[in-house]
Amino acid sequence: MSLTDAPRIVTARAGFDDSHSIDRFLATGGFDGLRKALTLSPTQVCEQVDTASLLGRGGAGFPAGRKWSMLRKADVSYLVINGDESEPATFKDHLLVEKEPHQLIEGVVIAAYALQVSQAFIFLRGEFALGLERVQTAVNDAYAAGALGQNIFGSGFSLDIVVHPGAGAYICGEETSLLESLEGKRGFPRIKPPFFPAAIGLYGEPTVVNNVETVSNLPWIVLNGGEAFAALGEGRSTGTRLFALSGHVRNPAVYELEMVKHTFRDLIFAPTLGGGIPSGTGVKAIIPGGVSAPWFYEEHLDLPLGQDEVAEAGSMLGSGSIVVMDETTCMVKAAWRITRFFSRESCGQCTPCREGSGWLERILFRLENGQGRREDLDLLLDLCDNIAPGLTWPPQQTTICVLGPSIPSSIHSSISRFRDEFLAHITQGRCPHA
Amino acid sequence: MSHLTPERRQRCERLIALYPQKRSALIPLCHIAQEQDGYLSEPAMIEIAAMVGVTPAEVQGTATFYDMLHTEPVGTYVVGVCTNIACLLAGGDDLLAHAESSLGVRAGGTTDDGVFTLEETECLADCDVAPCVQVNHRYVRTTTPDALDGLLAELREGGRADEIPTHGNLIRVQRTTGLVADPEAIAAERAAKREEAGA
Incomplete structure (x- = not known):
């Protein structure tokens, strides 16, 4: 793939050492x-x-x-x-x-x-x-x-x-x-x-x-x-956009790309961009727009990086930050760490978010550490449903702000796709990746 | 008797004058108090309260909401290791465990000599150099245990003082000039606009 010849709109000077002068x-x-x-x-x-x-x-x-x-x-x-x-x-x-x-x-x-x-x-x-x-x-x-x-x-x-x-x-x-x-x-x-x-x-x-x-x-x-x-981009997604790429890629960085004209695959694998996955394994999951966004998987790699394109596929481009998780990644641990973040950062005004995030974090912690129970998976989803009824995307809301309904994204995504991996933590009594 | 030094007190007053309402300066003033004492002390909170026109309890109640404002003493260097998702994928929790054993304290603790406080942080927005470490909110970009140990040794001996000032020194660039908000002028301007819109 080749990069489009779109100009750099917001990072034109960033390559200079004295760009801030x-x-x-x-x-x-x-x-x-x-x-x-x-x-x-x-x-x-x-x-x-x-x-x-x-x-x-x-x-x-x-x-x-x-x-x-x-x-x-x-x-x-x-x-x-x-x-x-x-x-x-x-x-x-x-x-x-x-x-x-x-x-x-x-x-x-x-x-x-x-x-x-x-x-x-x-x-x-x-x-x-x-x-x-x-x-x-x-x-x-x-x-x-x-x-x-x-x-x-x-x-x-x-x-x-x-x-x-x-x-x-x-x-x-x-x-x-x-x-x-x-x-x-x-x-x-x-x-x-x-x-x-x-x-x-x-x-x-x-x-x-x-x-x-x-x-x-x-x-x-x-x-x-x-x-x-x-004239740059397509549809409603015009101009260029900064994509912050991190996680399991060779070249994590911020890339300014023309909207819609490149795909997740381009961003992650192109030698001039992400450069591929260092471990040589495949993509297990992608967080497409900040940890509030539902996850994507290998089958989404050819989606264009555009706001509506990502929304139609059931997630969001959000803040333009893309995290790549390769096949060695423990999905329970990833979901736990993201949930712990929300639990720590909940402002505490609304009960579903304040209490829900804490309970979710503790249940995920025991699952990750081999202390989980089979019924925990349904319990997690039930708690998520109390924060964002129906677990739809875009989410319903029981809280003042969208922090609450962002919490279920990683939990719902990981359980729906990797239920067997959660069960393995329970049956083996430990994290299979540890 | 002012707890803040005259120079800092003057900076506080200049900051307050920048905002249409005094209370807006509360958090910037807390940063200035941390610069003096290394943390947000009780006498400083009382003085800030008087300056911005709220009770000391309101200053404390506000300050305790924010991770960067410490109402208890912390080390000269606050070392923050991120373990959020991008850093986790790069071994952030291992680096934190290493820092805990190097410093002999758990995350949240301060070394006996008062030099270091270790913190486990949430995302610090530097995910391409993961795991991300900040010392006194400066990105140090030490992603390996050896590099981190080297930095800690350097700091213990007073090194890199220009790049990493002691805890509390957040913004070393002062505002040199600028308009100062005049609440009366703003109100008059707004009334004129309303009249214009209504006409």
Whole structure:
């Protein structure tokens, strides 16, 4: 297979050692997108983003233009950038904040101009110590360059950006939880509706929340036009996307690929991409979009990497992170570790999630350690059903946020496909892989 | 008498001024307090509460929600080893077990000399260099037991201080300039927009 000749939209500079410096940024077209945006009206910028059909890159995949248009007529007060990247095996925003911090700032200013917002916040997970320093440096540089502050590049538009450090909580990636955290509170997701913080967001004011990768696309879109962006990819999945590939592959990394034009097989096996599986065994399971997503298997390898294509096959592209598990992997252990993660990160507001995740984790732990019972398999699925009734995809919900209904994905996937492996743990009284 | 040093106190006040509501600065201020004391001490929480206009209990109640805010003392170096799925597939649990035996503490514990606290972490978003290890939230990229031991020895002797500052020093780059949010101006601007939208 060959890579398409799509341009690198968000990682064009990432190959340079000094990609995070203002000098490199300015020498490679930095702020050109912003300068052009400021010659357009805010409405025209919004139209370009609509035409581009830019889907949000945070996980839910909601069209950014539509998110904005819900607010265009309201008095949008704040723009908040979600850089709390914590979905296990997702590490694309990590790359963008460390390697392309000025591009992020440029994207934020463009978004703020389109929305006519004068105050933006960039919420970065606290564990990004270097990323926080680089983004703060980029903000300082942008002020010095006249790209931020009063009267940006003489346009009359003014904006301030505050770089806000998180303090370690997966749930803060959920946008209403992020806003609570930004207000200086525990990161408890807010009751829905409203489903978007559009109307009642930060401090109860209309707020747009966009992901780091989403806004990092804006300089290119404005510079090259929404149509050029929409010409890449297929259907609703336009442009390029960052795929974070990890697990049992030779070359784990973040790859920027044109949407839909490549398959899971390409990403995992192409010599210029994942490079195949080091053990030489086959693919046992793939997590296609973060650990909240139902798993895929060998028969899904030829599915294109597109939002709708993956959704139609019963999972989600989510945060664009793909974990490969080869045939040596213990599925019980994998499901247990993912469930333990959810158990630790449940905020504790809703009983099905708080209690359910803990029970599920303990049952999986005893199964993995050879102490399980035959009835545990049905018990696991019954508990999952209490969190996400019917175990459908997309899931039903008994909780305030989607953390709860994400818990069953790995359990339901592993039991449905590898029931014999669970039973072997019970009959042998130990993990057959240990 | 202020518990925070005058310089830190001034930084706190500048941070508070960046937000339309004071309480938003609560977590950034907790990070500054950790920078001074290495952890979030009680006098610091009381002072932060007064600065942002909440009770000390609210500061503590908020801080205890977050993994990075420690209300008990921790080591000079907090070593986090990830065992989440991508790291598990690369032997993260073995590396953690090795770190436990090298340091002589279980995950969550601090060495007797107070130099190291070992933590088992959730995903740190660096899954292409697995298993992922952070020291004081800096990626150290030591994926083998030998490399990890070498790093620990270096840190014990005070090495790599530039790259890995002591625990609590999170963001060493200060905001040099910028607009400061003026709540009254924001309210006026908003009222004008509403009027415009209504007209």
